[in-house]
Amino acid sequence: xxxxxxxxxxxxxxxLAEKLLxxxxxxxxxxxxxxxxxxxxxxxxxxxxxxxxxxxxxxxxTVVGLLRHSYKxxxxxxxxxxxxxxxxxxxxxESYGCNGVILKPIDIHTxxxxxxxxxxxxxASV
Amino acid sequence: MLKQPHYQSQSNQAIAKxxxxxxxxxxxxxxxxxxxxxxxxxxxxxxxxxQYVAHYDIDLEASIVVMDSENKPLGLGMLGRRDHRAxxxxxxxxxxxxxxxxxxxxxxxxxxxxxxxxxxxxxxxVIKDNDPAHHLFIKYGFxxxxxxxIIRRPINPNFTYQPDEDVQFTKLDTDTIERYLHQQxxxxxxxxxxxxxxxxxxxxxxxxMNDDSGVSAWIIFQNNPFKISHIVMGHSHDKKFLSxxxxxxxxxxxxxxxxxxxxxxxxxxxxxxSWVSYQDLxxxxxxxxxxxxxxx
Numbered sequence: 001x002x003x004x005x006x007x008x009x010x011x012x013x014x015x016l017a018e019k020l021l022x023x024x025x026x027x028x029x030x031x032x033x034x035x036x037x038x039x040x041x042x043x044x045x046x047x048x049x050x051x052x053x054x055x056x057x058x059x060x061x062t063v064v065g066l067l068r069h070s071y072k073x074x075x076x077x078x079x080x081x082x083x084x085x086x087x088x089x090x091x092x093x094e095s096y097g098c099n100g101v102i103l104k105p106i107d108i109h110t111x112x113x114x115x116x117x118x119x120x121x122x123x124a125s126v
Numbered sequence: 127m128l129k130q131p132h133y134q135s136q137s138n139q140a141i142a143k144x145x146x147x148x149x150x151x152x153x154x155x156x157x158x159x160x161x162x163x164x165x166x167x168x169x170x171x172x173x174x175x176x177q178y179v180a181h182y183d184i185d186l187e188a189s190i191v192v193m194d195s196e197n198k199p200l201g202l203g204m205l206g207r208r209d210h211r212a213x214x215x216x217x218x219x220x221x222x223x224x225x226x227x228x229x230x231x232x233x234x235x236x237x238x239x240x241x242x243x244x245x246x247x248x249x250x251x252v253i254k255d256n257d258p259a260h261h262l263f264i265k266y267g268f269x270x271x272x273x274x275x276i277i278r279r280p281i282n283p284n285f286t287y288q289p290d291e292d293v294q295f296t297k298l299d300t301d302t303i304e305r306y307l308h309q310q311x312x313x314x315x316x317x318x319x320x321x322x323x324x325x326x327x328x329x330x331x332x333x334x335m336n337d338d339s340g341v342s343a344w345i346i347f348q349n350n351p352f353k354i355s356h357i358v359m360g361h362s363h364d365k366k367f368l369s370x371x372x373x374x375x376x377x378x379x380x381x382x383x384x385x386x387x388x389x390x391x392x393x394x395x396x397x398x399x400s401w402v403s404y405q406d407l408x409x410x411x412x413x414x415x416x417x418x419x420x421x422x
Binding site for chain 2: 054056
């Protein structure tokens with residue numbers, strides 16, 4: 001079981017992600033804005049961060065940039081979770097230092113296994 | 127000040143009510159509901175909306191919330207107003223409010239509100255590929271004027287810049303920043319990058335660059351805790367376009383000062399000479415808007 005932090009201001013999306021990941025055996029914590037997400041990241045020490053790129057205070061890119069570069073968090077996978085068009089999402093993800101992207105709307109049949117894959121890659125690289 | 131505090135109109139049992147009757151928390155919630163399935167999701171909280179209204183001269187009295195017969199909000203449309211120009215922004219309907227002709231109610235009401243207040247021209251930006259909105263605006267007489275890029279530059283802690291030996295940078299004081307911004311600018315800014323928007327936004331910082339060949343150029347930007355935005359560059363004494371080399375030096379200087387800040391620049395025309403310099407500094411295009419105008 002892994003601890004996963006979901007940062008998403010959209011309540012139904014966050015709860016759907018939580019439901020699917022809990023069903024897959026994970027513990028899920030949710031933050032509904034970027035500032036709370038950063039605080040929870042530091043206090044809860046999750047194994048993976050799933051971050052929406054469009055947040056109402058600081059956006060997802062800023063959250064990722066702060067974690068990667070200001071706080072030097074390099075060993076925890078950060079997965080962008082976004083409705084941006086795929087090409088833009090992939091370019092942003094690479095530029096901002098995410099490990100990958102899951103596009104919204106999420107596929108309920110594959111979502112948990114996609115997240116699991118990022119966890120496995122991170123565990124294998126330790 | 128108009129005697130009527132708000133405008134109301136009826137269509138399909140929906141009414142358009144002045145946004146002045148709603149608190150910012152409620153307006154932000156309505157706005158976010160209109161964007162739940164949007165091409166580029168841009169959620170906003172009450173604090174962000176307060177800043178948006180202040181920075182872009184949004185007239186809340188002339189802005190509207192569309193409500194159904196049970197007083198449930200179906201949509202939001204805001205109107206910024208400057209110099210007899212009206213800027214339509216944050217326009218959107220919640221998913222269950224679409225396909226009912228409410229876009230027409232919103233546009234009719236916003237147009238009427240603008241005309242009643244003496245505005246003679248309207249402008250807006252629509253995200254490229256948002257075809258339903260684009261068609262609505264064409265129907266109301268808007269014509270596209272140009273495409274605009276929204277570009278970003280991620281944090282880069284390893285970025286370094288060493289100016290040439292004959293180049294000096296000096297920090298601008300507040301008065302000089304305002305004086306330069308009020309000069310006739312070499313660029314043709316969109317509403318959100320116009321000088322009033324930038325002055326309203328505050329937290330401005332600026333630097334002047336001089337070299338032995340007589341170059342005197344400046345860069346002004348909004349410096350927020352995590353982010354740089356609203357970048358404007360110009361010559362100190364005239365409105366000539368800056369060369370790519372000078373723009374690259376100005377940008378390099380501020381990114382060397384603040385390597386840990388994300389940067390967002392909105393509404394850069396793709397044919398603007400600065401776009402090449404931005405790309406040289408690792409800016410990436412995130413999405414495009416189309417600017418449109420019409421006579422009221």
